[in-house]
Amino acid sequence: MIPELGHFSLIIALSMAFLLSLLPLIGAYRGIVTWIVFARPAAVAQLCLVGFAYLCLTWSFLNNDFSVAYVANHSNTHLPLIYKISGVWGGHEGSLLLWILILSGWMVAVACLSKSIPAILSSRVLAVMGLISVGFMLFTLFTSNPFERLYPMPIEGRDLNPLLQDIGLAVHPPMLYLGYVGFSVPFAFAVAALLEGRLDSAWARWTRPWANIAWMFLTLGIALGSWWAYYELGWGGWWFWDPVENASFMPWLIGTALIHSLAATEKRGVFKAWTVLLAVLAFSLSLLGTFLVRSGVLVSVHAFATDPARGLFILIFLSVVVGGSLLLYAFRTQRLVSTVRFGLISRETSLLVNNIFFGILCFSVLLGTLYPLILDALDLGKISVGPPYFDFIFSLIGTPLLAFAGLGMLLHWKHDMLSRISIRLLVCALGCLACGLLLPLFLPFYSVAVAIGLTGGGLVIIMSGSVLFDRLGKGRVLARLRTTPCSIFGMIVAHMGVGVFVIGVVITTAYSIERDVRMEPGDSYSIGPYRFDFEGTAEVPGPNYRSIMGMFDVYRDNEKITRMKPEKRFYLIQDNPMTEAAISPGFTRDLYIALGEPIESGPAWAVRIHYKPFVRWIWLGALMMAMGGLLGAADKRYRKLGGRISGEFIPVRPDG
């Protein structure tokens, strides 16, 4: 009964979304006020209905209702409670429902926080988002219904994929989806502006905090995914340029370009058409990412054939959304010409450079991800494009980007002179270069990549610091702290995060020590100053698995620092061995032990021991970037959006 109620609720939500996407648009076109103001309550209604459907599915999970096929495939009576809740998004159907729920949540957020925006614009925005909901709900109901019943009802469920039985992966998809779906807001704003044929700096001011928040969630989601892969997959890496990773990385790259381009559009009214295009692209790539990851197309083009209905729907939906918005863009873009000029040496130029580089980086990722599929389809042979290719492109194109990131923050808008900041530039650049070139001398061996990375990362951090000094340095710090806009701090923190991230990446990549060794109880193995003593293994029961736990005592210079317990788990239902690495985290190094297989079923084990210097800096940097995005969106000027904004605020009348 409950699953049917959920199913029914989703169907009503679909009709609500249908009305939401039609009435306000027609109302805006014809000037019918009641149809325009219908958008907000409709959005709230949609959230309630979808939320109810979602709760129904969760209820089925909690009550082990295995007559629901989706629950039977992704749960089990022995599954711990938290994974029953997160299991709702553990498969294709449920994650689509989560997607729709989050989209509805963003819609209500827009409805509540857009009171100061002209009603006609906010209702158009909601209508566009409603249109996206319609597509997703149709897809869910017709091809991927999570409420489908199973007969005869199995006695026991097939359990959640053990990989997903982990707190990191429980939180990762919602974060990622908050980011993906969050880009639907700038997208909807962009389409609404195209429909209206007007885009001013007020539009950019309304859109910017939404883009920032979406970007923040996407950053957190990707960082969580990377962290999860690091500790859960047992290989000790943090990024593999897997197509699935790339699918989430592309919207991030374009989203990064978007938040920078929006800054220029808001402050100076430049790059209008470009900003709109980026908003469209960021969301299109998010859609692509959502579908590609779940559809399996990335593994092989032929995966489409396994479920033609889904594949066909995805193709049609993508082409309607992407093609439709690009068509609209092509027709309306000439109205968005920016007339403002700027000099070669200016903040605008540096933001332009940022956009060019991020655009090309995204293009390279797309190219590298799809190239094997294209060659295969043209029957030109099978190739693999992996880390060596992407590392090459990113180190070549990313390095100059670091220099521009540092420089851009110091430049004034419109027109600036390098001579104004030349002394500071020279001091910073030479200082960083000296540090970058000299520091690796004190590290285990000299590496040019490390020297370049340290120089670049250091430069961004120092430049951000010097912007901070400009703001606060010259006395009366507290007073200045209050008057400095929040978004300046956002910019500084985020860019420092970039520097921290880069330093973490180069040091981990160059100086990690990874050893696969054979160890018997009583053996010890040393890496640098660390000694790992293998005490032996013990069997430990778990709720839905049994585990073999290895015991390692770790000594640094003969002083015991920690005891590490890597596990090898055997999940009873899915019969999968899983590696639970033991990690001893630290600010400047991680120690990492993964248990392999027993060798010749004797007492000896294959053990992987890693020493990973500065690996935490990678996620610390990502956290700082996300924090910067949040600070940027929290700026006071986005909260007093009322009619008091002079000149720029133009009330919009229904145009017919």
Next chain:
Amino acid sequence: MHAARQFVPKIKMLVILLGMLTVAHAAVALDSLPQFQDSEKQQLYDQLIRELRCLVCQNQNLMDSNADLATDLRRKTHEMVGQGQEYDQIVDFMVNRYGNFVLYRPPVNPATFALWGLPFACLVLVALIVAHYFRRQATASEVILSTESLHQANRLLGESDPES
């Protein structure tokens, strides 16, 4: 290219024979091959097992895969490195056997020119467009300033005509 084509069916057959692609194994792939005493050899081996892929896995290199094939290939790589073979020799051997699919570093050949070249071509193209924009803007602003608007501005400012 020819070698690659020849071996494609072989891979496909292999994949079919194994029934399915091994999906992201979460168990760590380890074997107890001895460390090389020579650190250069160890580095070469470490690099190779990262750059060669497991042919029957969804997307894993030799280092991370615990498929049987990957174990065999690790052994083979270890053996060849031990015999003192160079990076190119070992890669050639693998490509001859399994085609370019085995390499995570795509070779540079006519089929992959676009892959390696397009990002940089784009960068150059965009740089040219931007340079053109700034040049045009510089000349455009000169033109505007040197005609009517300058006179008008001067009149509005109540100054005398600069030419008089």
